[in-house]
Amino acid sequence: MALAEFLGALRRRWYLLMAGLLITGALGYGAAVASPPTYTARGLVLLLPSQETLKTTSNPLLALDGLDLPGRVLVAYYASADARAQMEAAAPTASIDVSIDDSTGGPVIAVDVEDTTAEGTLKALNYAVSSIPPQSRENPGEGRRPDGK
Known part of the structure; x- marks a missing residue:
């Protein structure tokens, strides 16, 4: 039941979810470019x-x-x-x-x-x-x- 409520909240606020995923991806890419592996x-x-x-x-x-x-x-x-x-x-x-x-x-x-x-x-x-x-x-x-x- 709690999982269904959580997924429903994510569906209602999908634009916040997408913005968070995009920001997370951009920050991850930026970190990889800023500090390449040695x-x-x-x-x-x-x-x-x-x-x-x-x-x-x-x-x-x-x-x-x-x-x-x-x-x-x-x-x-x-x-x-x-x-x-x-x-x-x-x-x-x-x-x-x-x-x-x-x-x-x-x-x-x-x-x-x-x-x-x-x-x-x-x-x-x-x-x-x-x-x-x-x-x-x-x-x-x-x-x-x-x-x-």
Whole structure:
């Protein structure tokens, strides 16, 4: 009975119902245009010890303790203007943040990317992770700069 009375009231005031629906739709559309969705992705890169270090131990995970400094050097390089310019050229709409992952106790570099499209986010993440030189992941103590020079 209450439902029938409610529907009768809606039929009698149909113009208010339509105005409310139109205003709600317009406000919803305006909110979607004003704040478009952002997509985030995160990649983690583990720095590995050199082959010489692995000759003295059978478990490579036990040799990760000395790699914090090379990890911090890599992160400092990615904070430089040169590296920022390269990343902005590769992904102009993305926000890329390279840092040491604090949730782990080892030399893990976290790459956080935020962009307006899912494809752009993954493209920027792949670029940032692949720009970390393989030498730093294999032989971090060789004295090479992150740009390979």
